[in-house]
Amino acid sequence: MSYGQDVVFRALADPTRRGIFEHLCRKGDTTVVGLLAGAGVSQPVVSKHLKVLKGAGLVRDRHEGRYTYYTAQRDALAPLIDWTNQMTGFWQDRFDDLEDLLKRMDQ
Numbered sequence: 074m075s076y077g078q079d080v081v082f083r084a085l086a087d088p089t090r091r092g093i094f095e096h097l098c099r100k101g102d103t104t105v106v107g108l109l110a111g112a113g114v115s116q117p118v119v120s121k122h123l124k125v126l127k128g129a130g131l132v133r134d135r136h137e138g139r140y141t142y143y144t145a146q147r148d149a150l151a152p153l154i155d156w157t158n159q160m161t162g163f164w165q166d167r168f169d170d171l172e173d174l175l176k177r178m179d180q
Contacts, residue, residue: 077130081130081149089122093119093126104142105143132145
């Protein structure tokens with residue numbers, strides 16, 4: 074597993090961070106205040122989670138006047154998608170081998 078995968082997996086392992094990331098994916102750009110309603114945690118906690126998500130490349134921020142808007146970076150999920158595809162292929166091969174074995178045993 075690559076460093077990028079590790080960072081993304083760790084960042085999304087926390088349910089609150091996953092919820093924040095999902096909120097940004099579904100609803101688009103928003104501020105910390107916009108994230109507070111659905112997060113069920115305090116502003117400092119949301120900010121702390123955003124920092125981790127930014128560090129993993131999953132969230133980007135942009136400043137407009139007094140406000141900071143956060144945006145989900147869906148492309149940052151590429152390492153997870155690649156890993157999932159690799160594991161799908163791995164397990165599909167194993168299931169095919171098992172199916173072949175079972176067919177031979179039935180004969």
